[in-house]
Structures are given as structure tokens and as C-alpha cells.
Amino acid sequence: xxxxxxxxxxxxxxxxxxxxxxxxxxxxxxxxxxxxxxxxxxxxxxxxxxxxxxxxxxxxxxxxxxxxxxxxxxxxxxxxxxxxxxxxxxxxxxxxxxxxxxxxxxxxxxxxxxxxxxxxxxxxxxxxxxxxxxxxxxxxxxxxxxxxxxxxxxxxxxxxxxxxxxxxxxxxxxxxxxxxxxxxxxxxxxxxxxxxxxxxxxxxxxxxxxxxxxxxxxxxxxxxxxxxxxxxxxxxxxxxxxxxxxxxxxxxxxxxxxxxxxxxxxxxxxxxxxxxxxxxxxx
Amino acid sequence: xxxxxxxxxxxxxxxxxxxxxxxxxxxxxxxxxxxxxxxxxxxxxxxxxxxxxxxxxxxxxxxxxxxxxxxxxxxxxxxxxxxxxxxxxxxxxxxxxxxxxxxxxxxxxxxxxxxxxxxxxxxxxxxxxxxxxxxxxxxxxxxxxxxxxxxxxxxxxxxxxxxxxxxxxxxxxxxxxxxxxxxxxxxxxxxxxxxxxxxxxxxxxxxxxxxxxxxxxxxxxxxxx
Numbered sequence: 001x002x003x004x005x006x007x008x009x010x011x012x013x014x015x016x017x018x019x020x021x022x023x024x025x026x027x028x029x030x031x032x033x034x035x036x037x038x039x040x041x042x043x044x045x046x047x048x049x050x051x052x053x054x055x056x057x058x059x060x061x062x063x064x065x066x067x068x069x070x071x072x073x074x075x076x077x078x079x080x081x082x083x084x085x086x087x088x089x090x091x092x093x094x095x096x097x098x099x100x101x102x103x104x105x106x107x108x109x110x111x112x113x114x115x116x117x118x119x120x121x122x123x124x125x126x127x128x129x130x131x132x133x134x135x136x137x138x139x140x141x142x143x144x145x146x147x148x149x150x151x152x153x154x155x156x157x158x159x160x161x162x163x164x165x166x167x168x169x170x171x172x173x174x175x176x177x178x179x180x181x182x183x184x185x186x187x188x189x190x191x192x193x194x195x196x197x198x199x200x201x202x203x204x205x206x207x208x209x210x211x212x213x214x215x216x217x218x219x220x221x222x223x224x225x226x227x228x229x230x231x232x233x234x235x236x237x238x239x240x241x242x243x244x245x246x247x248x249x250x251x252x253x254x255x256x257x258x259x260x261x262x263x264x265x266x267x268x269x270x271x272x273x274x275x276x277x278x279x280x281x282x283x
Numbered sequence: 284x285x286x287x288x289x290x291x292x293x294x295x296x297x298x299x300x301x302x303x304x305x306x307x308x309x310x311x312x313x314x315x316x317x318x319x320x321x322x323x324x325x326x327x328x329x330x331x332x333x334x335x336x337x338x339x340x341x342x343x344x345x346x347x348x349x350x351x352x353x354x355x356x357x358x359x360x361x362x363x364x365x366x367x368x369x370x371x372x373x374x375x376x377x378x379x380x381x382x383x384x385x386x387x388x389x390x391x392x393x394x395x396x397x398x399x400x401x402x403x404x405x406x407x408x409x410x411x412x413x414x415x416x417x418x419x420x421x422x423x424x425x426x427x428x429x430x431x432x433x434x435x436x437x438x439x440x441x442x443x444x445x446x447x448x449x450x451x452x453x454x455x456x457x458x459x460x461x462x463x464x465x466x467x468x469x470x471x472x473x474x475x476x477x478x479x480x481x482x483x484x485x486x487x488x489x490x491x492x493x494x495x496x497x498x499x500x501x502x503x504x505x506x507x508x
Binding site for chain 2: 036039049051053054059060065
């Protein structure tokens with residue numbers, strides 16, 4: 001078994017339950033599910049028993065033991081959506097995709113899941129595709145939404161040049177693209193995240209050119225400050241278990257479109273970053 | 284030493300003693316299902332409920348996990364406790380009607396009918412087998428998985444475990460395993476569960492005669508002639 005399957009952040013013999021979750025989150029972000037052999041390797045390297053790891057992996061809905069599709073469809077079947085026709089929408093999606101809730105299409109395009117409330121009852125019946133909310137969905141609209149999802153709901157076209165490669169990234173949790181088409185840094189749409197440090201909370205734009213450290217932000221961050229970065233769509237913190245190789249501040253992971261993870265150092269001024277395109281690691 | 288009152292009797296116990304141990308020391312019977320000497324208390328079955336406190340502040344707690352407190356007033360068989368215990372037994376019986384252990388407990392507590400739909404589950408999630416495997420057999424081969432109604436017990440990935448030694452300890456302590464051993468026809472009872480984690484009795488067509496690896500079978504206590 002190749003040793004690089006498990007994130008480098010796994011610290012031998014020193015893993016509490018909380019650290020285990022962040023290790024699993026990182027694996028889930030990398031593979032979009034938790035492969036069995038990787039979990040076995042985590043058990044080996046952390047010295048925890050496989051039973052505990054399996055228990056945690058099956059307990060949380062955020063983890064999946066089977067491969068997930070590129071697009072995640074969540075159909076709300078909460079009370080309000082239920083009375084407004086949520087089950088009919090769910091049935092229509094099921095018949096169009098030929099899968100049941102919790103399953104993934106054989107071509108790995110779609111994963112369907114039902115949720116019990118999305119907190120948007122007034123919009124019901126509501127479905128969420130890759131972080132995009134579709135309110136008042138009728139069965140006739142399902143086909144169009146699926147088509148839209150296939151072509152990319154938040155596609156921001158980045159024209160590439162042979163010599164440089166801008167990255168298109170998305171949130172590891174909600175799968176929503178983090179690209180911001182309304183701004184330009186280094187000639188390309190930048191990555192938009194929310195940052196917080198001290199009692200400040202504001203937006204930050206990062207150049208999408210790999211290796212460029214151009215940023216633009218709402219509040220000037222003092223040098224050496226470690227900031228927390230959040231997804232502007234689902235508001236989840238972008239955090240994995242990895243530490244910066246240069247200054248050991250926490251790394252901020254983002255999913256690269258087409259596969260792989262890019263990690264940037266959360267310390268202002270530190271140029272630590274890492275690109276992992278599934279096997280090949282560039283520093 | 285901590286002094287507390289159990290059914291108005293004063294008793295002094297060591298710090299860290301549970302209410303269940305204190306009550307048993309005095310000789311008050313408290314039924315238990317998920318409790319076993321030698322395994323850590325878990326508080327899953329709630330059969331050992333007792334009432335603590337007085338007046339409107341009185342509440343039910345599981346005595347196997349509640350540590351003795353100074354001056355605590357405990358009632359082990361008040362009408363509220365008995366009522367709660369009977370309801371718990373009724374629910375347990377509804378989920379596992381074939382279990383001899385639960386049947387005996389229900390009968391001893393005058394539970395004469397079950398008002399709930401019978402589920403015929405093969406597990407009541409008491410966690411005895413999980414603790415047995417971890418604490419006595421030092422294996423950690425089985426554990427809980429899932430959450431809510433999908434919660435269950437099995438080996439990781441539901442595959443043969445590398446750390447399992449097929450000791451049969453989990454089947455030995457299982458209060459629901461009489462269901463697996465006798466299937467639904469007790470006279471056709473067979474059991475390989477003690478030495479085999481996938482009991483052949485589940486596949487009963489293949490084993491129409493008694494094919495028990497242990498004699499007498501520690502799990503179903505049926506002697507082979």
C-alpha cells in the first residue's frame with residue numbers, strides 16, 4: 001500500500017477523537033469518500049483500533065464509505081417541503097437518475113440524498129445542488145436543473161495559457177465554487193473566501209494563479225497573523241488537519257476542479273502552500 | 284466515606300461507588316440487563332432506574348452509572364420506578380420478543396402484555412458484547428456503527444476481523460442471542476454461534492440437526508444427546 005494515501009498530518013500515537021475527525025475530513029476531501037484501505041492505514045498509523053475509526057466514519061453524515069458523485073443533490077423532505085410536494089420531486093429525481101437516496105449514479109455524476117430540513121421552509125419544496133438553492137421546485141423543472149448541474153452551475157471560465165496554471169477551486173464541504181467572476185486579480189477571476197482574525201470579519205480575494213501571492217481584502221491583516229478562512233456560501237470553516245511545512249500554522253484546504261487539493265498557509269505573509277493533484281505533489 | 288439513604292436505610296460507601304452497588308450491598312434487588320461485573324457500566328438498558336431526590340425535584344436515574352452522593356435519598360422501588368421499569372421491559376420485549384433473558388425479566392416484573400408492535404430485532408444495543416470484546420477479551424473486534432435507527436453492532440466493514448479470535452464471548456453475553464439460536468422453532472434449535480460469529484442457525488436449512496460446536500452450548504444451553 002503506498003504510504004502517501006493518508007494525509008501527512010497523521011501524527012503517530014497521538015490522536016484524540018477530535019483529531020481523528022479532522023483526519024477523516026481530510027481523507028473525505030481528497031477522495032470524496034473514505035476508502036476502506038485508507039481507513040485501515042489510518043488505524044495502523046494512529047494506533048487506534050479500526051472499530052473506533054469505523055464507528056466515527058459511519059456516525060457522521062458528512063462521511064461516506066462509498067464513492068460520491070461530482071454533484072450532490074439534497075432534496076428537502078422536511079414538513080413544509082413535504083406538504084408542498086417534496087416527495088414528488090424526490091421521486092422524479094430518482095426516476096430520472098435511476099438511483100435511490102443515498103446512492104450515486106454509475107457514471108459518478110450525481111449523488112442523491114434526502115435531508116429533513118434545510119431551514120428554507122418558505123422556499124419549499126427546495127432542493128440544493130452543489131450549494132445552489134432551487135426554490136419552489138416542480139417535477140417539470142427537475143430535468144432542467146439536472147442539465148444545469150451537468151454543465152456546471154457555477155462555471156467561471158478561466159482561459160488558460162500554456163505557461164501558467166490558474167486553479168479553479170471549490171469548498172470541500174458544500175462543493176460550491178469559490179471563484180469570483182466579478183473581480184480580476186492577475187488577469188483571472190480570483191478565489192473568494194471570508195476571513196476572520198481578532199474581532200474582524202471580512203472578505204478576501206486570493207489570486208487563482210498558483211504561486212502568485214496577490215491578495216485583496218476588506219481589512220488589512222497584520223503580518224504573521226493566523227486567520228480563519230470560511231466558505232462564503234456554506235460558511236463552513238475551510239480547515240483540514242495539515243500544518244504548514246514552513247511555519248506550522250494550520251493549512252487551508254480547497255478542492256481543485258478536476259481532482260486534487262490545494263492547501264495554503266493561514267499565516268499572513270507565509271508563502272507556504274501545497275498542491276496535490278491526486279498523487280503528484282508540487283511544493 | 285459517603286453516607287446516603289436507600290429506601291430510608293442509611294448506608295456508608297466508598298467514594299465512587301454506584302447506586303446499584305450500594306443498593307445491592309444492602310440487599311435491595313435492582314434488575315439489570317446491560318450491567319455485568321467486570322465490564323464498565325454503560326447505562327444502555329435503563330432497567331436499573333431508581334428515583335433520587337425528594338418532592339418536585341425527584342428524578343429517575345440509571346443506578347449503574349450514578350455515583351453515590353452525600354446525603355442522597357434513593358428509592359429503588361417507588362411506584363414511579365416500577366412504572367418506568369415495566370414500560371422499559373415492555374419496549375425491550377417488543378423489540379426482541381424471542382429473548383429468553385428479556386422474557387424472564389418481564390415475567391418477574393409482572394409485564395403481562397406488550398402494547399407495541401413486535402419488531403423481532405436481533406439486537407437491543409445493550410453494548411455487552413462490545414464491552415466484553417474490548418475489556419475482557421482485549422480484542423476490540425466489534426463495535427457500534429451508524430447512528431439513530433441505523434445504529435448497530437458489527438465488525439468494521441462487516442468483514443472478517445483480523446483481531447477476532449472467535450472466542451465466542453460476545454455471543455455468550457448477548458441477551459438477545461437466544462433468538463438466533465432457537466430461530467423461531469425452539470425444537471429445531473441449533474447453535475454454532477459460540478464458536479462461529481455467523482451462526483449457522485441463521486441458515487437453518489443447511490443444519491436440520493443439532494450441530495453445536497460446544498457441549499453444552501454456552502449460548503443456548505441446549506445439551507446435545
